[in-house]
Amino acid sequence: MNEISEAITNLEEEKVLRLVKEKLDAGEDPIKLLEACRMGMTEIGKGSGDTVFLTDLIMAGEIFNEAMEILMPKLVGASTKSLGKVVIGTVEGDIHNIGKDIAINFLKAEGFEVIDLGVDVPPQKFVDAIKEHNTPIVGMSGLLTLSIEPMKKAIEAIAAANLRDKVKVIIGGERTDQNVSDYVGADAWVNDAIDGVKIIKNWVGGA
Amino acid sequence: MDNAEEIYKAKLERLETAAAAKEPDRVPIAINTTYFPAKYAGVSYQDMFHDNNKYIEVMAKFARDFNWDGYNSLRSFESVPIGLALAGYDADLAIGMAVSSVLGGGASHDILADVYSSNPGRELGKNVESQFVMDKPVMKADEYDSLIEQPFEFLMKTVVPRAYKNLANLDSPKGVGTLLKMGQELAKFPAFFGEFVGKMKEEAWLPWYLALTPNPLDFIGAWLRDFDTLTLDLYRMPEKVKAACEALTGVLAAVGKLTGTISRDATGSRRVFCPTWYNTYLSPEQYREFHFPYIKKIVNELVEADFTPLLCFQGRMDHLLDTLTELPEGKVILWFDKTDLSKVKEVVGDKYCIAGGILSSLLISGTPQQVKDHMKETIDKYKPGGGYIVTTEFNGMGDAKIENVKAMTEAVMEYGKY
Numbered sequence: 001m002n003e004i005s006e007a008i009t010n011l012e013e014e015k016v017l018r019l020v021k022e023k024l025d026a027g028e029d030p031i032k033l034l035e036a037c038r039m040g041m042t043e044i045g046k047g048s049g050d051t052v053f054l055t056d057l058i059m060a061g062e063i064f065n066e067a068m069e070i071l072m073p074k075l076v077g078a079s080t081k082s083l084g085k086v087v088i089g090t091v092e093g094d095i096h097n098i099g100k101d102i103a104i105n106f107l108k109a110e111g112f113e114v115i116d117l118g119v120d121v122p123p124q125k126f127v128d129a130i131k132e133h134n135t136p137i138v139g140m141s142g143l144l145t146l147s148i149e150p151m152k153k154a155i156e157a158i159a160a161a162n163l164r165d166k167v168k169v170i171i172g173g174e175r176t177d178q179n180v181s182d183y184v185g186a187d188a189w190v191n192d193a194i195d196g197v198k199i200i201k202n203w204v205g206g207a
Numbered sequence: 208m209d210n211a212e213e214i215y216k217a218k219l220e221r222l223e224t225a226a227a228a229k230e231p232d233r234v235p236i237a238i239n240t241t242y243f244p245a246k247y248a249g250v251s252y253q254d255m256f257h258d259n260n261k262y263i264e265v266m267a268k269f270a271r272d273f274n275w276d277g278y279n280s281l282r283s284f285e286s287v288p289i290g291l292a293l294a295g296y297d298a299d300l301a302i303g304m305a306v307s308s309v310l311g312g313g314a315s316h317d318i319l320a321d322v323y324s325s326n327p328g329r330e331l332g333k334n335v336e337s338q339f340v341m342d343k344p345v346m347k348a349d350e351y352d353s354l355i356e357q358p359f360e361f362l363m364k365t366v367v368p369r370a371y372k373n374l375a376n377l378d379s380p381k382g383v384g385t386l387l388k389m390g391q392e393l394a395k396f397p398a399f400f401g402e403f404v405g406k407m408k409e410e411a412w413l414p415w416y417l418a419l420t421p422n423p424l425d426f427i428g429a430w431l432r433d434f435d436t437l438t439l440d441l442y443r444m445p446e447k448v449k450a451a452c453e454a455l456t457g458v459l460a461a462v463g464k465l466t467g468t469i470s471r472d473a474t475g476s477r478r479v480f481c482p483t484w485y486n487t488y489l490s491p492e493q494y495r496e497f498h499f500p501y502i503k504k505i506v507n508e509l510v511e512a513d514f515t516p517l518l519c520f521q522g523r524m525d526h527l528l529d530t531l532t533e534l535p536e537g538k539v540i541l542w543f544d545k546t547d548l549s550k551v552k553e554v555v556g557d558k559y560c561i562a563g564g565i566l567s568s569l570l571i572s573g574t575p576q577q578v579k580d581h582m583k584e585t586i587d588k589y590k591p592g593g594g595y596i597v598t599t600e601f602n603g604m605g606d607a608k609i610e611n612v613k614a615m616t617e618a619v620m621e622y623g624k625y
Contacts (some may be wrong), residue, residue, distance in 0.1 A: 011442060053526075054488035058438045093335045095325060098434055124277075124348070138528050145567040146336045172543065174522055175568060175600070183572035191523075 004033065008040025011059050013066070016040075020067050030074035037067050043111035048194035054102070058195065061105030068108075077175040081111045084204050088130045088139035089117030089200075094141035099172055102193040103139060110201060123150075123157035132165050137200055140186070142173040152184040159185075168203050172196045208271060214411035220274040222596070226515050228363035228537045230593030234623035236616065237277030237415040237562070237596055239462050241244065242327075242336050243302070243612065244280060245605040253328030256337060257281060257313045257528055258398050263406050270410035271345065273616055276596075277415035277476070283308045284335050286323040287421070288345075289368055292362035294458050302465045303393050309419070310403075311396055318388045320372035323430070336605050339429065345369040346431040348440060351447035354431070355454045366431060385471050399617045404473045415598070416480035416517050418470035419465030423452035423501045425484045441497060452501045459501075459510040463550070467514040478517045478540065479509050482601065487522025494527050503533060510538045517542060517562075521601050527556045544600040548589065562596035564589060565615060567603030577615035582618030597623070 006021070016037075023033055034142040044052055044060045086107055090100050097119050104114050117125055117135050126138060136157070140151050151171050158164050171186045172193060181189035184185040208214065217232075224231035245255035248265040253414040254449070255265050266280065278352070290305025300444050308315040308324075316324045322342045325331050330466045345366050346354065353361040368375050373385040421429070427448070428437040440448050467479045485498055517540045522544040531541060536558045542553060542562040551561055569578060581599075589595040604612070 002475045013442070053490040053493070055441060055490065057494060058435060059442050060437055093331065095338055095340050095484070101435075144338070145571070145600070146605050148568065148571055150608050175603070177566065177568050179566075179568045179572045183568075 004036040004037075005040035005043060006065075008037060008060060008063055011056060011063065012066075013059070013063050015029075016063050016067055017070065020070050023068065024074060029058065030071050031078055034071055034075060034080060037064055037071070038109045038111065041106060045106055045109075045194045045197065049192055050127050052096075057102050058098075058104070061102060064105060064109055082113055082139070083111045083201070084132050085113045085115060085131060085135040086137045086139060086140075086200060087115045087117065087126065087135045089121035089126065089129075090119040090141045090143075091147050091154055092120055092122045093177045094142045094147040094151050096141075096146055097145065097164060097198055098142040099193050100139075103172065103196050104142070106170045106194060106197045109199065110197060112162065112200070121154075123154040126154050127157050127161045127163065129194050130167055131161070136167055137203060138169045139196065139200070140169065140171045142171070144173075145175050148172070148175065148184065150159060151180075151186070155185045170196055170199055172198075208274075208410050211409055211411040214274070215408070215413060215475075215579050219410065219438065221276050222313050222363045223477075223515075225594060226537075226540050227560055229559050230623060230625050234590050234625075235276035235596045236598070236619045236621060236623075237275060238598050238604060239415055239601060240269065240278050240280050241602050242280065243607060246582050246605070247272075247609055247612075248410050251327070251337060252335045253333035255280075256327050259312055259403075260311060261492070263403050265405050266403070268411050268413075270407060270412040275616070279416060281325065281412040281417075281419075282312050283316060283324050284339055284429075285319065286315045287325040287375075287426075288362055289319070289367050291458060291462070292359055292367055294461065296360040298461070302462070302469070303396065304389075305462065306469075307389075307393055307396060307465065308402065310417075311392070314392045315389065318385060318392060319374060319421055319459035322372070324372055332379050333616045338601070340459060341429070341433045344432045344436050346427075348432075348436065348444070349564050351440075351444065352380070355447070355450045358454050358458065370430070393395050400473070412474075414474055414476050414478075416470070416472065416478045417474055417476060418463065418478065418514070419480035420459050420466065420467075420468035421483065421503065422483060422498065422505060423455040423459060424448075426455060426480065426605065427451060427461065428485060433536070441493060445496070448497060452497065456504050460505045462514075463505060464514065466511050467509065477513065478515045480519060481505065481509075482514045482519045482521060484521050486520055486524055489527075491526055491529075494530065498543075499530050499533075500528075506534055506539060510535050514541060519601050520544065520546060523589045525550060531555055531559065534559070540596065542596075542598060542601075544603075548585075552589065557592040557594060559592040560596065561589065562598045563600075564595075564597055565599045565603075567599050570599065570607035570611045570615065571603065573608075574613060575610050578611045578614040579618045581614055585621070586622045590625070593625070 029067045168187045170188045176189040220480045221231040223237045242252045244265040254261040286308040326337045350469035376382045463479045540560045
């Protein structure tokens with residue numbers, strides 16, 4: 001692991017940003033720097049649930065996004081690896097974004113293109129996004145018990161649009177479990193955003 | 208209800224005996240039902256939330272038909288910061304203001320236009336539960352010093368105008384008018400509260416909790432900064448976060464005692480709801496640094512004043528179990544969501560009362576037989592020795608199937624006797 005990856009893993013915000021700027025100024029390849037940031041994110045994700053806690057993941061996501069802001073202008077037009085597209089949103093009636101945003105940061109760090117539908121997403125919006133972006137994976141987030149019925153409705157809407165066999169659906173949130181997953185008709189469930197990223201990576205054969 | 212007084216006394220004793228980690232006559236069942244009573248009575252969430260008569264009607268019907276040892280459906284929390292801002296000026300007024308949204312329905316939200324709540328029939332559909340999420344932080348990262356030095360002044364002058372759109376200019380006609388409207392609303396509150404408690408007493412009702420106080424870290428995260436920004440503050444300015452928690456601990460303990468007194472005098476319940484949110488997300492080191500010390504101080508103050516803190520550890524607490532035994536034995540109720548109860552039991556033994564054991568996912572997606580089987584297993588496991596209260600996760604009931612809630616209730620009566 002290089003210096004930048006290690007500084008991300010240690011959540012050293014100032015150090016990461018200083019290193020990224022210094023190395024860019026010194027003429028290093030921005031794609032290499034991007035890879036280093038991604039590697040740091042993968043590394044910290046590995047400790048999730050064990051030595052790494054959700055607050056750490058939020059801080060890591062913040063550092064990663066700040067580093068991306070510096071790198072992005074230099075990456076325009078460069079070809080970076082993509083693992084494919086994921087549509088993700090918090091289901092209708094629920095306006096919480098924490099779990100969803102952590103998943104998004106880590107999906108991006110892994111090289112996924114993420115279509116973020118935001119919070120309180122009605123079933124049809126999931127359907128439209130799948131059609132428009134032709135995505136094979138849908139993530140539905142919901143913090144509350146009240147999100148269970150809307151998850152079911154969104155998956156039913158996907159089935160009604162004849163798209164159910166074209167996509168894999170993963171649900172995530174504090175109140176999801178196997179009962180809920182069976183009930184709403186999802187392909188997988190997680191309580192932990194990082195576990196979700198791992199499952200999605202497995203689905204595309206990128207693990 | 209016939210013999211309401213006797214039934215009420217039996218419930219009070221059952222819950223207090225369990226709270227003391229002893230064996231009552233039966234395992235108590237006590238749940239925060241949120242909107243389930245509306246669903247059960249065939250009333251919209253919107254009506255239960257905004258219409259005080261409907262609220263009393265659905266609450267009384269539920270109490271009569273289910274006869275649980277404790278239950279409540281508190282409504283919202285948006286008036287807490289302005290209530291706290293008044294705490295140094297007039298304690299009674301401050302509490303009245305703070306609880307106006309908790310018990311009084313959506314009026315304070317409609318009058319103040321706060322940035323916190325989304326309510327059924329307003330921002331949300333008429334059968335969607337009220338949610339509490341800030342649009343954006345109402346305190347900036349560089350304002351910790353003001354909060355630490357003069358908390359009440361800071362809350363009133365800086366936070367209130369940002370948190371309540373209709374109080375954006377406190378010296379404008381709109382600002383003053385809004386306060387007057389709020390005053391008119393508060394004046395109606397004692398009559399409503401009296402009627403509510405009176406009607407509920409006829410049904411032998413006892414609240415699971417009526418009193419409450421947040422802890423400093425969660426207060427900052429839910430009402431001042433927001434979840435994400437406070438999380439970043441823990442890394443960027445840890446000393447300031449701790450100093451702010453220190454500055455708020457005393458007033459939040461006082462809120463617990465004052466609301467506890469209202470609850471005790473009106474209903475006999477000495478329980479004070481102490482919700483904790485951040486615990487799930489913090490590392491053990493962070494929990495011991497930013498969260499637990501202040502929770503412990505508030506708990507100790509409440510216990511000294513003869514109240515029973517009802518600690519609701521939301522989410523998962525599995526990585527923090529070693530802190531539980533630092534709380535006063537037999538004086539607190541430890542309520543868990545998704546934490547593994549059997550591991551909790553290993554840690555606390557028979558010295559503390561634990562509450563939990565039913566997952567809302569089962570009440571929503573399971574069958575009555577599955578619910579009954581789960582209840583038998585759970586009760587058999589945690590009943591021996593006493594100190595166990597059957598409950599669900601916080602706010603876990605809204606979409607539960609009615610037949611499953613009935614099955615759960617019957618199972619407690621059938622398997623819960625000592």
